[in-house]
Amino acid sequence: MKKLLGIALAIAALLVLLYGIEDLPPWGVSDQPASLHVSPRYIEKSLAETGVPNMVTAVLADYRGCDTLFETAVIFTAGIAVLMLLRRAMP
Amino acid sequence: MIQHQEDIIIQTVCRILIPFMQVYGLYVLAHGHGSPGGGFQGGCIFAASFILMPIAFDLAAFKKRFAEKRIILLCSLGVFIYAGIGWLCLLLGGNFLDYGELSAILPVDPVMARYYGIAIIETGVQITVMAVMVSIFINLITGGRHKEETQENYD
Numbered sequence: 001m002k003k004l005l006g007i008a009l010a011i012a013a014l015l016v017l018l019y020g021i022e023d024l025p026p027w028g029v030s031d032q033p034a035s036l037h038v039s040p041r042y043i044e045k046s047l048a049e050t051g052v053p054n055m056v057t058a059v060l061a062d063y064r065g066c067d068t069l070f071e072t073a074v075i076f077t078a079g080i081a082v083l084m085l086l087r088r089a090m091p
Numbered sequence: 092m093i094q095h096q097e098d099i100i101i102q103t104v105c106r107i108l109i110p111f112m113q114v115y116g117l118y119v120l121a122h123g124h125g126s127p128g129g130g131f132q133g134g135c136i137f138a139a140s141f142i143l144m145p146i147a148f149d150l151a152a153f154k155k156r157f158a159e160k161r162i163i164l165l166c167s168l169g170v171f172i173y174a175g176i177g178w179l180c181l182l183l184g185g186n187f188l189d190y191g192e193l194s195a196i197l198p199v200d201p202v203m204a205r206y207y208g209i210a211i212i213e214t215g216v217q218i219t220v221m222a223v224m225v226s227i228f229i230n231l232i233t234g235g236r237h238k239e240e241t242q243e244n245y246d
Contacts, residue, residue: 051206053125060129061209065188069173072130072216076170079223083163086235 098147105147112140120217124206130213134220141225145232150239153229159237162226169219173212180208188212 025032046058060068116137123129145153177188185192190208191201199207229237 049202049205050209051202052209054123054127056127057123057129057209057213061212062190062205065177065190065212068212068216069170069177069188072170072173072219075223076166076219079166079226082227082230086230087237088235 101147105143109140109143112143113137116140116217116221120213121210123213124210130216131220133213134217135224137217137221138224138228141221142228145229150229150233150237154237157225159226159229162222162229165218165222166226167219169215169217169222172215172218176208176212176215 025034042055042059042063046055046063047053050058050062052058052062116133118133119128119136120130120133123133141153141157144156176190176193179196180189180192181187183192183195190205192204193208194201194204197204197207233239
């Protein structure tokens with residue numbers, strides 16, 4: 001019974017998502033909202049503002065520098081967590 | 092668990108390969124400005140060169156060159172460099188991680204100061220990624236004992 005309920009819920013959620021697909025912009029169209037907000041500014045001005053020819057690096061390290069800082073902090077935390085879980089004193 | 096085994100072919104190949112891998116890791120870091128690359132990728136390549144060493148030779152030889160204390164210190168040094176640059180920009184009167192302010196202490200204009208600021212923080216990322224990868228690897232292969240397995244300390 002519980003299993004059937006779960007399957008029914010999953011199918012209902014799938015139908016809702018499929019219904020939502022209709023409102024998404026077509027694949028590969030350049031004037032969709034996601035491409036109009038900050039992307040043109042990055043494409044036009046990142047070289048003049050940062051001097052970095054690689055746009056991805058400019059966005060990663062400069063415009064979204066805080067994001068990358070905490071990405072690095074996540075890797076650091078992972079290393080410390082492995083150390084905490086596995087490291088044991090030598091007998 | 093690893094057990095030491097002499098193999099002349101693997102050792103010779105690693106001896107030749109490791110310096111090239113390290114140079115390539117540094118190339119990926121330095122060339123992150125112009126092509127795909129950067130601290131995360133370069134750090135992984137750099138870590139792979141260090142991980143080859145305990146695989147080809149024994150763990151004690153590796154730990155003699157790269158003590159555990161030093162690995163953990165390097166883990167935090169990278170994050171420290173990154174956050175330190177952020178705070179330095181704050182101290183020089185800009186926003187957090189606003190590398191343009193670094194032109195006050197670097198002999199370049201603000202645009203190139205951003206260029207070099209990115210280079211410095213990518214170096215920090217590379218150091219952290221490299222040290223964390225090596226640390227996780229050493230901890231996993233030895234089960235946290237940092238010692239090669241023999242039959243008596245296996246239980």
